[in-house]
Amino acid sequence: MRFFIPFSFMSYTKSLKNTLKTALTSFFTLGALHAINAATIQESKWEQGQTLLTFFEKNAIPLKTYYDLAPEDKELADEIISGSTYYTLYDDNTLLQALIPINENAQLHIFKQGDKYGMRAIPIVYFSKEHTVSLSVDNSLYNDIIRLTGDSFLAGDFIQAYRGSVDFRREIRKGDQLAIIYERKYRLGKNFGAPNIKASTLRVNNRNQYVVRHDDGHLYDLNGNNLSKYLLTVPLHYKRISSHFSMGRKHPILGYKRPHLGTDYAAPRHTPIRASGNGKVIFAGTKGGYGKTVIIQHENGYKTLYAHMQKIDVRNGAVVKQGRKIGTVGSTGLSTGPHLHFGLYRNGNAVNPIKHLKIAHSKLKGKEKDNFIANAKIYRDALNIALQKESKDAPFKLKKGGYVVYLSTDENPN
Ligand SMILES: [Zn+2]
Structure with missing residues (x-):
């Protein structure tokens, strides 16, 4: 297998606890800052079947807090994904703060204010980084991408992009090459959410196929032809x-x-x-x-x-x-x-x-098409360069639980 990653990577050196403390500290008012050192931060998984109501009960938060929430906020509470990582800050056994994600971009912030608790939805603070990876197929496309990056979402999304145009079982041979340019979100030293593949190429039978994602979220070939297969339709006749x-x-x-x-x-x-x-x-x-x-x-x-x-x-x-x-x-x-x-x-x-959802007009036209094609050429050139370079080791790897381990130390995400 050959690896290539041209971008510099960051080291994740700070202890998680310090990072969390920094992140949670930003939610404190200045007057409450003295409480931080006595407080303990916990990282937990949202268990299957746990609801916001049972979370309130477990933390002795008055249930009135829940019943007083706006309907829209209660609806958001149903979006908490079981298995997702959330953070709590306790002073002795009193919950001071909690940050519970409801999707990749938003989280519920529960906070103690005097004797009362409040809750609001706030954006998740994250940074994203673009990566380029390339490899030669050794075992299977899917396994090779995971071996290189530790990222099963990336492997799944890559394969999805070529389903329909490549017969993976018959056409893929040892030594076939691929390259992917994608973006990953990071938060508190861990990656989270799904990767966003911006462009990729797969070289099969000595021919490169390219797939580029446009701003509309759909996948196109280099000439601006839509490759999406529109799995889903509008579920009703609506007003x-x-x-x-x-x-x-x-x-x-x-x-x-x-x-x-x-x-x-x-x-x-x-x-x-x-x-x-x-x-x-x-x-x-x-x-x-x-x-x-x-x-x-x-x-x-x-x-x-x-x-x-x-x-x-x-x-x-x-x-x-x-x-x-x-x-x-x-x-x-x-x-x-x-x-x-x-x-x-x-x-x-x-x-x-x-x-x-399936939409009638999904063809690129005019200026939009010209811009797309120009942009796609830039991606094509970057992918071609990636295919030519070699590297023995990936400079980073996702570990169990999503922690990112950077093997080079020239940058620090915090
Ligand atoms: Zn709605």
């Missing part, structure tokens, strides 16, 4: 979109805007809701603020969520085809009127459904 997907970015005047991790389609009660793609029902029942909810697991790491339903017509475990009626529009859970809250998750992370 209008009453609320768009939002990451909850900082508003310059109003402060923080709350995230909304799905698309709300306004439609009359009893309107049929149809499976957005082929898949398997992995949840059918009541889910906190989302009311009657169905979740379908699709291929390629996609999940769809349908909330506030009036009636559910499928059972947990059912295999469904795209377009199959799974229930009807309602207003169950915390909802102000009949609508479908439609959520889309890629590798467990909420993404904007609109960007991933």
Whole structure:
């Protein structure tokens, strides 16, 4: 196997505890700073079945705090992903602060203020870094990418991009080459979320194939032809979109805007809701603020969520085809009127459904196409250079739990 990574990498030298302390310290008011040294920070995994309510109970937070939350905040509480890493800060046994992620960009910040607790959704502070890797196939594409980077998401996303154009079992030979330019997010010394592959190439049968991601999130070849296969369709006939997907970015005047991790389609009660793609029902029942909810697991790491339903017509475990009626529009859970809250998750992370659904006009045209092609050429050249260089060892590796270990020490992420 040959490796090549042209960018300089950072060392992760500070102890995690110090890093956490720095991160959490930024949430303290100056008056409370003296409390930090006595406080202890913990990193934990959000257990399966744990809810914000049980978290409040466990930490002796008055339940009134939960019941007083705005409906939108309770809806966000249902977005906490089990298995995700969250941070708590205790003084003796009193919870002072907690940071609980709800997706790659936003987290719930719970804080003690006098005798009371407050909660709001705030952006996750992270930095992202672009990496370039290349290798010659030794064992299998998938295993070789994981051996080089420790990143199974990266391996899965790479293979996904070439599915349909390459027959992996028959066409891939030992010595075939690949190169990937991608971006990774890092937070508190660990990578998190999914990689964003910006461009890649796979050399098979002495021919290079290139795939480049455009700003619209779709994959194209070097000539601007769309390669996306549109797995998913709009799940109902709707009147209008009453609320768009939002990451909850900082508003310059109003402060923080709350995230909304799905698309709300306004439609009359009893309107049929149809499976957005082929898949398997992995949840059918009541889910906190989302009311009657169905979740379908699709291929390629996609999940769809349908909330506030009036009636559910499928059972947990059912295999469904795209377009199959799974229930009807309602207003169950915390909802102000009949609508479908439609959520889309890629590798467990909420993404904007609109960007991933089948759309009629997906061809690049005019200036946009010219710009794309010019940009794609830059990526092609960078990938070609990567294919030519050799390196025996990767300068970094993801370890268990997502920790990034940098073997070179010229930069420090903090
Ligand atoms: Zn919604």
